[in-house]
Amino acid sequence: MKSYKIEAFENLVDAFGSLPSIGKKSAIRLAYHAVMEDGFAAMKLAHAIETGVNAIHKCSKCHNMSEDELCSICSDPYRDSSKLCIVQSAKDILTIEESGQFNGVYYVISEVRDLDEAHLFYAVGGVDEIIFAFPPSIATDTMILYIEDKLKGFEVKFTKIAQGIPTGVELENVDMVSLSRAMQARVKI
Ligand SMILES: [Zn+2]
Known part of the structure; x- marks a missing residue:
């Protein structure tokens, strides 16, 4: 049977569909919008993606x-470098910064298996409090224990963000009031 597929369109649908939280229907809608309804906005988007991917790194x-x-x-001399907040994703830094409740510095640890110990030790130098801002779960509790153990040679107080953070929810989905309270009422661990 003859195929009436438009290859460039199918490729675009696949590309949109590979993005997080975009299903097949949304991918088709976005691809159609890009090529048929607003080519200019689509070119701007393509350019912004290319610039962002090339310019932004860790x-x-x-x-x-x-x-x-x-x-x-890290390069702001007015941040309190004695307080280090460990987060699971750099996205969480955006969320905590938006809450305006923390003036220390951060460290991102996504997975324990990716942890570079020597690099962590370097980041922890001069720090007197480490705050874990992980969403509560058994996996993150295990991560906290593991990291604490690695850092047992350092003179630091360990705390974690407190009440108001529901179990199994990503930090970016927590409302700002809950996150602010949790950051203020952090508990010693
Ligand atoms: Zn930094």
């Missing part, structure tokens, strides 16, 4: 997103 100190060697938080 901060060499904390693994936050950055356009420079050090991110804007």
